[in-house]
Every structure is written in C-alpha cells, then in structure tokens.
Amino acid sequence: MRCYDTSLPGVKIFEPKVFEDRRGFFMETWNASRYAEWGISADFVQDNLSLSARGILRGLHYQQPNPQGKLVYVLLGEVFDVAVDIRCGSPTFGQWTGVSLSQQNRRQLYIPEGFAHGFCVVSEMALFAYKCTESYLPANDKGICWNDPELNIQWPIVEPTLSAKDKQQPQLKDIPIESLRFI
C-alpha cells in the first residue's frame, strides 16, 4: 500500500495494494493494523454508500458536535473529492485539498474529524463508499456553501446539481467560530 500526504496535515491519500489476475482484482479497503502503520487508528462505526450522476455535487458537509472522520473511495466512476480544514485554531484553517478518486486509480482519502467534505461526479455515474468514525446524528449535520468565495475551491464543474439543503449552506465566515472547536 502507498500513502501520500496532502497540503492539509492529517488528510492522507491511500493507494491500497491491488491483486489482479485473470478473474479480475482483489483489494483490502480497510485493515486496522495496516493503516495504523500510516498513523490512522480510526474506530469506524458506520459505512455509507451513495450513487450519483454526472454533475452532482454533495457537500460541503461536516458533523458537529460528534464530528466524523471519514475514509472515502469510489467503487464505480470518478469524483473530485474535497476536504476543507474548518478547525478553529488550525494553521490551515479555511484551506482545502482536492483529489480525483476513481475505480481506475482505486485511491482512498482519509479525512480526520474537523474537516468539511464534499465531492462532485465527473463520470456518468459514481458509486461512492465511505467509513465514518461517528454515527450520523441528523441534528448535528452541518454544511458550508460549495462555492464559498473565500474557500475558492477549484471544482472541475461549473453548474453542479445540488440538493435543496446544499443550495442554501452558509459561507464559512458566517458560521460562529466558537462552533468550530474540534481540537
């Protein structure tokens, strides 16, 4: 397995080892002892799966309190995946990193607690899987505007399809900073 740092300390790209043969391929998508070698000692308690068509953008979302760490990857298709540091006091507060996750590159992105997460679909369809370190609590589900001008995320699509909720997310500057204490 290979692991790469991103511009955001703690956010890591993983490339699990893929065993290909004439039948197809096999890969481990999570192995606690192996990921612990790379500093990931997450206790995942929930797995999610979502299917989206080209142009769909889901995000930017985070949970607070009870923030979720996530290990995200694509089973089918391709997405541009983004993590934003929203931890009050972090040296990289308000900064983002983006990576292509696809069934071809089989990459995973680990996003610690205290980051907002979102992705947009750049293939016909994308089947998106992820593990979470905290259970979903609807009352704690929060978001940030996908095209927040101060974040200036360079999404590869210009007019995404959004949920009603995501059409009205606040900008980071309008979120009370005391609510963003994760560390």
Ligand SMILES: Cc1cn([C@H]2C[C@H](O)[C@@H](COP(=O)(O)OP(=O)(O)O[C@H]3O[C@H](C)C(=O)[C@H](O)[C@H]3O)O2)c(=O)[nH]c1=O
């Ligand atoms: C997230 C979640 C949602 N739901 C229900 C609530 C809604 O009735 C329905 C769709 O929820 P939502 O529109 O929030 O789904 P996404 O827009 O894909 O949200 C996710 O999108 C970004 C990319 C994330 O990183 C988060 O994991 C998550 O917020 O599923 C559940 O029952 N459990 C859950 O864990």
